[in-house]
Amino acid sequence: MIRFEKVTKRYPGPGRPALDQVTLDIDKGEFVYLVGTSGSGKSTALRLVLREVRPTTGRVHVAGKEINRMAGWKVPRLRREIGTVFQDFRLLPNKTVAENVAFAQQVIGKSRREIAKVVPETLELVGLKDKGDRMPDELSGGEQQRVAIARAFVNRPMILIADEPTGNLDPATSVGIMNLLGDINETGTTVVMATHDHGIVDQFTKRVIELDHGKVVRDEASGSYGFQH
């Protein structure tokens, strides 16, 4: 589903590359943690999958397509296959919960009828059935992250990318979010999650890929967080 072939990413400016000759392969339906110290290149790897950035050398394949060579106008189609969740939720403050979720469908041209059907379904899935009319600032952090996950999942993407989704949440709330991501993974969606949260990684055992200074230093089928920081 996601394949990196000797991917090196160098940002403009001096210094070592953010990713250095990274090769990895993630299959359909997998759940993968991306761990590593700050600056090790986790977010860069995720941004390469979204084609927010392009590799300096090497190749990135997503869903069978070599996306670093994809024409610019096809990139939106690629992104419709990928849901994205961030540490800071990124909800639109002037829209209700349901409108936030619906927004992701509206702007890719889904019909009003489909939106009216799928948005409540998705809100129910993330456990916010009765909160569709709330504004984001009336919700707790954990609930806001659920809205963000609903928005990422509402178009039923093949891949869900999460960059430190529990970074702003307390441990108990984080467990709830992890259960939700687990449920989404159960539906066959590939989940890639960058995280610093060793409690979570050790508790919900999954495949772990560790980056260090832009290199893959560990790739275990059911690993632990494995280092202190």
Place this chain on the structure above:
Amino acid sequence: MQLRYVFTELRTGLRRNLSMHLAVILTLFVSLSLAGIGILVQREATVARDSLGDELKILVNLCTDDDPSHSPNCASGEVTADQQQRIEKEIQDNDEVRSFAYQSKEEGFEKAKETLPESSYTGPDPIVTAEGWPAAYWVTLKTPERADGIISALEGLDGVSGIKDQRKALGQIFGIMTVLKYGSWIGAGFLLFAALLQVTNTIRLAALARRREIAIMRLVGASTLYIALPFLLESLVAAIVGVALAAGVLAAFQYWGVEQALSDHVSFLPWVDWTDYTQALFGLFPPGIVLLGPALTLIPTLLLTRKYVKV
């Protein structure tokens, strides 16, 4: 494509940046009006030149039967082929002359009709007829200053009823027109540049106000066009309003200024008509205001949204 979002955004966008949009519209309106007036003046110069010649031209009228000038040159009545040959040779050999052209009675009559009142050439017994209109030579000079040689050479020739030398008057008129034309275009140019800067600022503010939405739209895979559409429509609305106002001002200028006032008071000149007005609106070269307005707002908008909205 589901456009409800686009139109909601267009409405809120127009409202949010109302003062900016008004500034764009007003600047655009004034600059396009000036540009349009420049085009009309340019057309006017062409129309006038076609009919009256210009500061380089003198008109050599040939005798008609029963010539109204009663010049001794016309003693033999209608100019003869022999006389005409001599006149033509004289023009040809003169070194003040760059070129010349023959204008038949009918051609002269057709041109004259443009400035004469209709009653003078219609009806059962018109004052002016093609038969009574003199054939002529248009003589183009090398410089507008030197014409004494050719004039004195032709003046005494049999068959020449008179020489019309309007170099001074026409030179002044065309001088004024040139100043008006470039003056309004330069003014229009500065204002259009100001409009361009205002469009740029408006887009920048609008993009800033929408940056969260844009970030999310990119992330969930909205097409670039879809993201850019509210911006383009906002600019288009401003352009349409600006163009409509300018078109109205030009129409008012054409109707009250030219048709109701100038053409009555200054009747020796033919004046621009509604064809020329259409040209000022839709012409390609120089570009009419219907092209100019949208181009000047949409092109920077496209370039800027490419920058802000890039996938």
